[in-house]
Amino acid sequence: MPVLTRLIPSPVVVDISRGALDDLAGVLADQRISGSGSLAVAISGGSGRVLKERLAPVLPGADWYPVTEGTIDAAVKLADDMKGRKRYDAVVGLGGGKIIDVAKYAAARIGLPMVAVATNLSHDGLCSPVSILDNDNGRGSYGVPTPIAMLIDLDVIRDAPPRFVRSGIGDALSNISAVADWELSHQVNGEKVDGLAAAMARQAGEAVLRHPGDVTQDAFLTVLSEALVLSGISMSISGDTRPSSGACHEISHAFDLLFPQRAALHGEQVGIGAVFAMHLRGAREEAGLFADVLRRHALPVLPGDIGFTVEEFVTAVRYAPQTRPGRFTVLEHLDLSEDGIRDAYHTLVKAVGQSPDSHSGGR
Missing domain, CATH: 3.40.50.1970 (Rossmann fold)
Known part of the structure; x- marks a missing residue:
């Protein structure tokens, strides 16, 4: 047996x-x-x-x-x-x-x-x-x-400072985008997807995405804590970071490497990356929902919210695949030119709306 x-x-x-x-x-x-x-x-x-x-x-x-x-x-x-x-x-x-x-x-x-x-x-x-x-x-x-x-x-x-708690929301939500990238790699390249790891990571993200509470409530903090723990365990199951790291994290790593003195918190950056990645793969409704939830929790949605210009964001997205050689995400799949990234970004802004504190200049 x-x-x-x-x-x-x-x-x-x-x-x-x-x-x-x-x-x-x-x-x-x-x-x-x-x-x-x-x-x-x-x-x-x-x-x-x-x-x-x-x-x-x-x-x-x-x-x-x-x-x-x-x-x-x-x-x-x-x-x-x-x-x-x-x-x-x-x-x-x-x-x-x-x-x-x-x-x-x-x-x-x-x-x-x-x-x-x-x-x-x-x-x-x-x-x-x-x-x-x-x-x-x-x-x-x-x-x-x-x-x-x-x-x-x-x-x-x-x-804890509220910003450091809210940051985890962005990291949890990005699981949904990361798993979508993993499944894309399976469809295009035949990469094996560990179903249990993917399910655990995705449901962790969904639990945070759908919860009506905020960081002032124990019920929400419990769900967020559980989501972050489950994300970690999903990576142990798969043996790598695949369940929780896709294009969203590549974009964040690019910010860290290209603009080390200006990078924001990890969860803030991957949240921005997740909204953009969902938009790129044509999941426009999900991208809009991500943006709404991030804004409800006072998190950044667009690069201008953390002080980056459109051109700096274009540079970061173009560079992003180099941060994880061998990883296949929607960025590698589309392989957009700088003009293509710029056009996609402007389309995203029209779809999700400009954040009140967004601006086109750096910090």
Whole structure:
């Protein structure tokens, strides 16, 4: 009889609730992640430093490591510092996406399990098998194990800057566009699509797209948190970022590389990329819905909303396929000239309307 099941790499604990942070010590002990309490905790200079004061009394065996940069050098240094200190049971990443990405890489480098404790919801890297880190060539994606546990305290999330919470909305919605790109590659090139990973990523995006709430409500924050966690797990299932990264992310990476001093938040940029990609593939109704939902959540829709001119956007879109060689999306499929991109953009503006704060000049 054939084996009809498969193992799915995922955290042993996912706790998304108010007061989840108060259960951290119990989770570590109950799940036998750290019986001795010997922990290395990577913290940000902002929310992480504040929460250290709250957690230090219940984690007496922890050593605290401030992380200031989301770079490969910072991740390697963190790993080296932990190796030179003492033997730890696990690494805890306490902060936003940058801190968690650094902690994931450092934990993988020294062979320790990693616990992710998110203080904002800026993107879906919280629970993914990938660390996005800046390097000498710009920014790179590094494969790492999925966190062994994931805690999101809604009370902590409420204290985060609203922009860093809304950013995750754009990243979640972009799943829908990314899966469409994956299916396009299957139709054109025969690329294999993992149905479970695609379904998980798409439904995560749809849950956020269709939810009537906003970031002031626990119900919406729970759905958004779950969507970002499911996006990460979908990438573990597929073994790459395909379920959550398509043309939308290529455009965002192009912004990062071409305009590093002016790039916006990741989720803001991929949201803009997703609207444009859906428009390119002829899904005009969906592109309009994306735009409406992004605006309802005070997120950018057009490049002018984050300070980029039309010509800068055209340059970024034309360059975008170079950011992910070998990945096939609607951008590679259409292979538009600069004039073609410009025409598509102007058609999009007519379809979704100019945002009130959009402008044609740079920041």
